[in-house]
Amino acid sequence: MRKILTLLLTAVFLLAFPVFSFSQNVRYQKTDNGVIIRPVNGDESSGKQIKLEVVSDKIIHAVISPEGFFSLEPGLMVVPVKSKPEFTVSEAGAYIQLNTRSLMVKVNTTTGQILYQDLSGKSILEEKAGISRSFRAVSNGGEASYELKQVFSSPADESIYGLGQHQDDMMDYKGKQVLLLQNNTDVAIPFLLSNKHYGILWDNYSITKVGDTRDYQPLSSLRLFSREGNEGWLTANYENRKSGGASLKRAESDIDYSFLSDMKKFPDSFKMANGLVKWEGKIASGYSGLHHFNVKYAGYIKMWVNGELLVDKWRQAWNPGSAVVGAEMQKDKKYDIRIEWLPDGNESYLSVKCLTPIPEWEKNQYAFSSESGDAVNYYFVSGNDADEVISGYRTLTGKAVLLPKWAMGFWQSRERYKTQEELLGVVKEFRDRKIPIDNIVLDWQYWKPDSWGTHEFDKSRFPDADGMIKTLHDTYHTRLMISVWPKFYTGNANYELMNKNGFLYKHNIADGRKDWLGYQSTFYDAFNPEARTLFWDLMDKKLYKKGIDAWWMDATEPDIHSNLPIWERKYNMTPNYLGSATKYFNAFPLQNSKGVYEGQRKANPNERVFILTRSAYGGLQRYAAATWSGDIASRWEDMKSQISAGLNFSLSGLPYWTMDIGGFSVERRYEKPNDKDLKEWRELNTRWYQFGAFVPLFRGHGQFPYREVYNIAPEDHPAYQSILYYNKLRYRLMPYIYSLAGATYQKDYTIMRGLVMDYGTDGKVKDIGDEYLFGPSLLINPVYEYGATSRKVYLPEGNGWYDLYTGRHTKGGQTIKADAPYNRMPVYVKAGSVIPYGPELQYTDEKPADAITLYVYGGQDGMFTLYEDEGTNYNYEKEEYATINFNYSEKSKSLTISERKGNYKGMLKDRKFHIVYISEKKPIPLNFNQKPTKTIQYNGNQIITRF
Incomplete structure (x- = not known):
């Protein structure tokens, strides 16, 4: 066809x-x-x-x-x-x-x-x-x-x-x-x-x-020397770390155990689950300059070149990570190399490849x-x-359509809530403890074990799914997002329906592969418009009509079977409606979200669609889809890498990004931690929650240990208190955050901003990937080192900067050592900022944002536009929304609250603004209980106030 x-x-x-x-x-x-x-x-x-x-x-x-x-x-x-x-x-x-x-x-x-x-x-x-x-x-x-x-x-x-x-x-x-x-x-x-x-x-x-x-080359593209000095290989020692028995030694010229099919390359006698492998020797290159090493790894990996530790990482076996590191080498000079690897479980992965320096004629x-x-x-x-x-x-x-306002609140998730009672119990605990929350997420396996793809709840564990959803909505004022994969087990009615219409990829079935739960499965062809329609119809019938609020579209790479070579992944996407899997390999997540978005908008034209997807492609923003950073590990270096990952994702034009706060996959030392490991676990999560409160979408998720704040630490612990503080601050900032979301649609704005966006003429910001602006005003500086109580922060030139918590002013264009006590992350406010804070909330639509407290930071001219609409429907596309501009003039020390433009159903016509004015000579701390500088009664007409 x-x-x-x-x-x-x-x-x-x-x-x-x-x-x-x-x-x-x-x-x-x-x-x-x-x-x-x-x-x-x-x-x-x-x-x-x-x-x-x-x-x-x-x-x-x-x-x-x-x-x-x-x-x-x-x-x-x-x-x-x-x-x-x-x-x-x-x-x-x-x-x-x-x-x-x-x-x-x-x-x-x-x-x-x-x-x-x-x-x-x-x-x-x-x-x-x-x-x-x-x-x-x-x-x-x-x-x-x-x-x-x-x-x-x-x-x-x-x-x-x-x-x-x-x-x-x-x-x-x-x-x-x-x-x-x-x-x-x-x-x-x-x-x-x-x-x-x-x-x-x-x-x-x-x-x-x-x-x-250029293609990365095998390690043998370099000159290799064994531990004993023989040319042509490295010395590999395979050991049993538990028994301490004799090791197996062999010569290896390449380290490439990248995929499932490579497991046969290991020595027959090597038991990976208890194994330790060491590669030792020397390397030399025919080129001088910066050499890059691409290390794919699962388990614990350390790699030294010339005595310098370049890689020290961990990743769970079923989802290998990668690291790219550089080493300066001189032509023909020998350098020591040492690699130590502790595999993770019975199947683990490791490869080390090399890229020689860029040739002179290719540098520019x-x-x-x-x-x-x-x-x-x-x-x-x-x-x-x-x-x-x-x-x-x-x-x-395409425009970045507006997500529902409640999506800007906090979401709690875990892998996984196993029963209806467990899920409702978590939400009740949040409400009882007065911890703000808007969305609870039901991850995979809410279905019967052999029924993936049926979209049906296992009644033995979820006896009244309709009642559960109603309780979430009516009693707890909480939304429910549910996991839906493009995956079907053989034998169930949905599989047979998809198969009868020719809508399934069949190669994985023909190969007889079983997933990690022991069942045969495959994915549907999202490139086929009729298949997309049927996929939505099945979701609509079994889930949406029950009152599900949002969709977690998992494994949308598509990950039909993990850790296969790329050529096999392509075969698993065959036949493809549009053409070869090679030609359309990267576009599956776009088409999958397209079907869900268009299906729901047709079924319910005035209810905002909301999709969370593990993968994305250009244009995804038009389908109401956000992306999270996948099954990352719970390590400090993984937290740090999320900062640049989220910034470059945002610089790719897609505004809604999030991550698993605390990381998804956890080292075993945290599962039954001793006092030392428990202390680190709590600090890791504290720092990650501080960071997570200032990304476009705020969500905690992961494998055991559970990520609910009360499962991380008791109420009197500084970890609990800090996490709760930033959760409440996020809700106070809702007028600011939702205005940024409004600007993504109205003005093509970007919420999470690399410093190069606003300070491109400042050459010092070009490669800063560990701090960023959240909206126009807040400079965010996550703390990603264990035990740190300070961190270096570069304050961009051209602005003065205020400490968010104390109100103290510091000049821009300099690197400072910022205080970072356990319970606080350094945040600075740009001079000239106007930041609206709302009342304390337990969920986003608990009450209107009245009064709003405007923190005005002097030193430079500035402005902010408050955006408001109904929050859950598409009337904003019909221009049913309202904006109020706040303009601060440094010369006249005045704030102009402009005439309101636009209107929408339920709009507050009369409201109150408390104003707190901060200047270089008059620092004022962030405190919502203090007396404001001025209070303004506003009825929609312009008001000018002077300080």
Whole structure:
């Protein structure tokens, strides 16, 4: 069906847009929305035709085809853009030149190189001169396509961000490799953001390397020497750490135990569950410079090069982690290498690969290299700042629809609540203890053990699911999010229905694989629109009609069977409705969320959809979907890596990100902890909750030990008190936070902000990945070292900064040693900020935000827009919302509360504002019980007050 549809579309396209015939002297053809150019030297290896389409004055769509025509493969990320921008096309020497009101785009008529410039001719981005792109014909499951590569020049002072969420603790990706491959904890988003005020949306769905696109090499690409000095291998010792018996010694030239199929490479006598492996020797390289090592690991791993400990990590066996570390090496010089590995359980994974220094001629460039596509296809997005570039991304891929207001409150979750009684008991405990909460999450296995995919509650454990949901709603004012996987066990009615319609991937069934619970299963084909409709219908019938409020869409990479090689993961996605699994590998989470979003909006057009998904792709924000960072480990280094992971995810254009506060997978030492480990566990969770209160969505989740605050520590413990403090502060900040959410829709705003967004001219912030702005005002500085009572904080230049808790002022443009006692995380407020705080709440809609306390921080001009609407419906799309601007003038020391604009049902027409004014000479601590500087009665008309 899909092939017939493509042929019909192609025929229609050729009738409407025939292939242009270029004479010897005519190198281009102007079209309704751009120009088509055929370079003199264009061929199948570098591209025969170039199409430039003007999307807007600042957005250009470039398509380069190796054929004599342009393919009509379906696009999934980009939505239709209604615009008719003005442009001109002309010949200018060796170039065809396309001008908009903001851009000048030049194409070399000989080579096809594309240059993006401003109207003064200043370069913004250039494809690399010479061979800037390549095509190599490939076949994927009988489908003809091309491996693609596009190279861009990159000046030495350029920094690169975005590209999704990755766990390598990197902020600036310049000179590094980013692999866009959906995996648990790694999210592929093909949008790159440059500090040069442009972005690239790479319109391709296959596995893609970005940046330094060379392949990582096996360890044997270096010269290896054994412990005894023999060349060609390292010395590997396999030991039984429990029995202490004799070890097995062997020579190994490569360390590559990456997937299930690699388990057979281990010695037959090696018992992994009790094992310890050590690799020792020396390495040498034929190159001088920075070498990168990519370490994939499960269990405990330590790696030293030249005596320096580069890797010291842990990860659970079933979800390996990765680390990228660098080591400077001189050509032909030998360096000691030592690796120690404690596997985790009976199946564990480890690989060590190497990337030699970037060749000199490749240093000032980056590239996109994709496994499959019909053409090089990308969008160039320019802007005056990062916000404008991200706005351009959302122009292309869709507005970030508003999540329900209650989603901004606290969610409690665990893996897993096993019974109805247990789940209700947790919510009751929260309410009894007066711990604010809005959402309880029911993770997997609420169904009978053999009934995955039925969406039916196991009545032996959930005897009255309807009553449970009603109690949550009516008695506890709490919402319920439920786990739904795209997965079906064989034999149940939903499997048979999906199978009868041809909507399932069948390869995993044919291979006879069983999941970790011992049952055969597979996933549905989310690329098939009819399959998506049926998938939603099954959810609607069994779950939504019961009153479920939100959806946890797990394993959406898709993780049909964990730890398989990539080629097997592709086979498991076959047959695919749109084409080969290679071509569409990364887009499954987008299509899965699309079906749920469109299904619920059709079933209940005025109730906001809310989806939490473990993976994402470009455009996901239009489907009311947030993303969490997957099954990360409960370690300090994993907490730290979430900061840059969340920032780069946000810089990829998707505003709603969250993580498992406390980490998902727990070292065994915490399960039955001694006093020392219990102390560390409590501090780890305290610091993580402090951080988690200032990300777009605030949620605790994880495996045992349980993450409810009262299970972490008793009520009189500083851990409990700090976690409760930040929970309550989050709810006090709800007018601020929900206004930021409103701005994500109204103004394409980004909530979690890398410092480069607001301080791009401050060169010191380019690679800061452990602090960020939460909205326009709050500088967040998580503490991620055990026992730390202070941390270094860089205060960006151009602003003064106030300590949130004391109100004391510090000048910007300097690094300070900030106090970080156990119960507090350093937070600073930008001078010129106006921050609205609401009343203390137990849940977001407990009562209206009245009175609001406005903390006004002097020293510079500033403003804030308060946004309000009904909170749970889509009336805001009909412009039923209200805004109030607060403008502070430093010169007149005055605050202007503007005339209210707009209205909505239930709006407060008369309200009270308490104002607390803080200045450099008059520090005032954060205290909601203190007497305000002034109190204003507001009825919607403008009021100016002076301090």
